[in-house]
Amino acid sequence: MIKNLQENKIDLDVEKGSTFKIEIYSFSKIYTQEEKLQKIEKIVDGLKFDDKGLKVCLNDKIVTHKFFYAEEWIQSANEHGELSKENKFLRKCYLAKFICHGQNNAAHKYNLKDRGFIGNTSMDPLLSLIMANMANVDSTSIVFDPFVGTGSLLVGAAHCGAHVLGADLDYNLVHSRGLSSRMGQKYRKKEENILNNLKQYGLESKYIDILAADFSSEYIKKSFIFDAIITDPPYGIREKAKKIGNKGSKINPEINIEEVQGKSVHFVQHIKYNLGDIYLDLLDFASSHLASGAKLVYWLPIYLNIDRNNKSFEEMKQILKEFIPCHENLYLRCFSEQRLTQFTSRLLVTMIKKSKIDVQGNNFDELNTNNKNDKSNRTENKKELLNQFRENYFSPRK
Secondary structure (H helix, E strand, O other): OHHHHHHHOOOOOOOOOOEEEEEEEEEOOOOOHHHHHHHHHHHHHHOOOOOOOOEEOOOOOOOOEEEEEEEEEEEEEOOOOOEEEEEEEEEEEEEEEOOOOOOHHHHHHOOHHHOOOOOOOOOOHHHHHHHHHHOOOOOOOEEEEOOOOOOHHHHHHHHOOOEEEEEEOOHHHHOOOOEOOOOOOOEOOOOOOHHHHHHHOOOHHHEEEEEEOOOOOOOOOOOOOEEEEEEOOOOOOOOOOEEEOOOOOOOOOOOOHHHHHHOOOOOOOEEEOOHHHHHHHHHHHHHHHEEEEEEEEEEEEEEOOOOHHHOOHHHHHHHHHOOOOOEOOEEEEEEEEEEOOOOEEEEEEEEEEOOOEOOOOOEHHHOOOOOOOHHHHOOHHHHHHHHHHHHHHHOOOO
16 A cells, blocks of 8 residues: 555645654454554655654644554455454555544434434435535535425535425425324324424525426426436335326216316326436436536436356446436436345436536537447436336345
């Protein structure tokens, strides 16, 4: 590791004569204090801190530069195929420089157990904050969630200073009606809504509105532009994926149409909304309503029945990338995987709206982005791959 730092000439951004401190951490292995000191000495010698005139300081309050060295050890199988504590090998080692304190307390502040309005699919607070961070949300942003649900993602975005709005097909959910998801409570209360969730955390000034709308229809003018879109579409597992449509039922000739139209209550028909259609519509929506350079951040469920042990990191990266739909006006910035079960996982995908010309005057279409053939990759095969998720999820395991 130290050799790589020296060969690549990585700038550690330290000033001559300043102070430093190094802390040693190890996972699945315990070092004595003497062994830790020996490793610190090797790091100091390897990075030539003495030649730069750096001085040791153990006081966290006044030290100028703080470094962390960590080792990740993994148990290996013995000759009988059993994991042994004695047989371990070093998988990776890390050297990092402290920049600032994180916001771990924010995840506890927005704990779902204490929140007034939650549902079956309310997003974990930490993941909501991560998504807002991936979208580069700040106080100048207008953030939209087209599958808003109980608004967990909007809470994370509002925490970062953004003004938020959302939409959902479920009229009862938007207007605080219907059955409650809380144990021992039959129906939702009037105060169970997204606005009151934001009020609970003092973020009500960030609230714009929540719409009851069908995502498969054009319910927002194309001239309306967002600074970020963060969402978690329904997978059809805990919440059904639906859109407004006609189930093909025949009209009863005995019904007086004028009388029906005169009634104030009308129950629209819902039909199945295939997962592949949802994500292709989402990319089309982002293409029309995102500002140039703005980000779309979303979760993508996948089913993968392969032996991962025989695959390298790069091979797995390419396999997972095949599930991600593409669009001619969006390019893939990054993605990461969250394993759910042995066969299922979901990808946190971040895409950026292309600009015809970037600030350096380069044409984005000519740059080497994630895919030069976005149009050709939006095939029916990829759409069908997404549509099979729910079928594979409920199919019996062999």
